[in-house]
Amino acid sequence: MRTLYIIGTGGFAKEVAQLAHEINLAFAHWDALAYLSETPAEVGKPMPFGSVVGTDDILKDLSTPADVAVGIGSPRLRAKLGSSLMPLPSLRFPNLIHPANPINADHVLLGVGNIVTRGAVFTCDIKVGDLNVFNLNSTVGHDTTIGSFNVINPGTNVSGGVSIGDRCLFGTGSQVLEGISIANGSTIGAGAVVVKDVDRENLTLVGIPAKPLNAT
Ligand SMILES: CC(C)(COP(=O)(O)OP(=O)(O)OC[C@H]1O[C@@H](n2cnc3c(N)ncnc32)[C@H](O)[C@@H]1OP(=O)(O)O)[C@@H](O)C(=O)NCCC(=O)NCCS
Structure with a gap:
């Protein structure tokens, strides 16, 4: 059983x-x-x-x-x-990966315990840690590195060459532009567009362009 x-x-x-x-x-x-x-x-x-x-x-x-x-x-x-x-x-x-969007293990290195739901797409040369969530219709671009315990909510787009730490939350429909680094524990609000590195840990950012919540 x-x-x-x-x-x-x-x-x-x-x-x-x-x-x-x-x-x-x-x-x-x-x-x-x-x-x-x-x-x-x-x-x-x-x-x-x-x-x-x-x-x-x-x-x-x-x-x-x-x-x-x-x-x-x-x-x-x-x-x-x-x-x-x-x-x-x-x-x-x-790793629980929806059968409609298989992941090519030659191009995407996944740790363990990741949840990849329907419509989540990864391109190539991507490294992912453990216990992340890639929810409906999220995308992750080339040469991106993602740590562990992150939750990427539906419709989030992570561009190429991005680096994401651990324990980050990406609100639904958020966008991360290419080459950006995001520190551990960041919360990116729904619909936000991250255009600059997030260097400080545990910040919440919202809006377009994304700014720390108490600074908007
Ligand atoms: C960013 C977020 C984490 C902030 O949550 P919070 O700390 O509880 O903040 P509040 O709801 O108290 O809002 C604080 C202020 O930020 C604004 N705000 C909240 N979320 C925002 C967002 N995504 N974009 C722009 N402004 C936002 C609020 O309007 C409020 O503004 P005000 O002080 O002028 O009234 C949350 O709103 C969010 O976007 N979470 C993502 C949720 C999600 O993706 N759910 C999908 C599940 S599948």
Whole structure:
């Protein structure tokens, strides 16, 4: 019995289950999709394509290897879960890639646990770390390097030669121009266009051109 455990029970977790279901339709990969909640009261609750089977804690006590996907859309929480769960030897973090947009492994180097939903496109010579989200119709251009635990929301366009750190959030429809560097923990507002390097960590930028929130 091969189960994919999905951490989370919110909207993004349901979308991850839908992605896994669509992967299953193409490749029959998992026998069951099982959600994990942080709330014991949710155990047993039916969810799309599966149900809540336990709390996150069960992952620490599994006796057999298990596949895990992080169904949480917060970069900070993805990083927290990644650092506590990725060292556990029984857990595997497969890349979940929508079958309609396969990734050419000769040109795109992916770590583990990345979620790549329908319509997300990568071109060539791209390096990506672990546990990132590339949501619907986002694009990543040539020679770009992306760290870990980033969440790239729908319709975001990352141009060529960009460098992105860890734990960044890209709001829906945001744009990053070519050659830009973006520091760890940046939040780019929905619809923003990043035209200059973001050197300071943990800033929120909005607008066109994107500027720090308290400076607009
Ligand atoms: C940028 C963002 C993170 C700021 O969130 P926040 O810190 O809670 O900020 P607030 O909503 O309190 O807004 C603060 C100010 O910024 C403005 N603002 C917020 N988001 C903005 C955006 N994307 N572009 C331009 N201005 C924005 C607000 O109008 C407000 O202005 P005011 O002070 O003059 O009224 C958030 O608005 C955003 O864009 N998140 C992305 C969400 C997303 O992509 N969701 C898709 C999920 S699939």
